[in-house]
Amino acid sequence: MAVDKATIGHIAKLARIRIPEAQQEALTGEFNNILGWIEQLGELDTEGVEPMTSVVEVRPTLRADAVTDGDCRDQVLANAPEPAHGFYAVPKVVE
Secondary structure, three states: OOOOHHHHHHHHHHHOOOOOHHHHHHHHHHHHHHHHHHHHHHOOOOOOOOOOOOOOOOOOOOOOOOOOOOOOHHHHHOOOOOEEOOEEOOOOOOO
16 A cells, blocks of 8 residues: 555544645655554464553552442532532533
């Protein structure tokens, strides 16, 4: 797959960025290099290779699932600027 100046312009429009005409030619070469590297990666034999989410083996630390005191409505509502009827009151945003 090759990228041309029209594709660079389209990508810039989608990203809502302005790319001067002089830089579009340089970006065309850079995009084509990146796509060439991706095509090289596609040629690798990855049969039998396990997918990974990180380059280091990390196990998440787990905590005991314990019920905590959740009956603290009054303490939570103390942070509200204007509580109403036991709930947070927020301004109307829909007309």
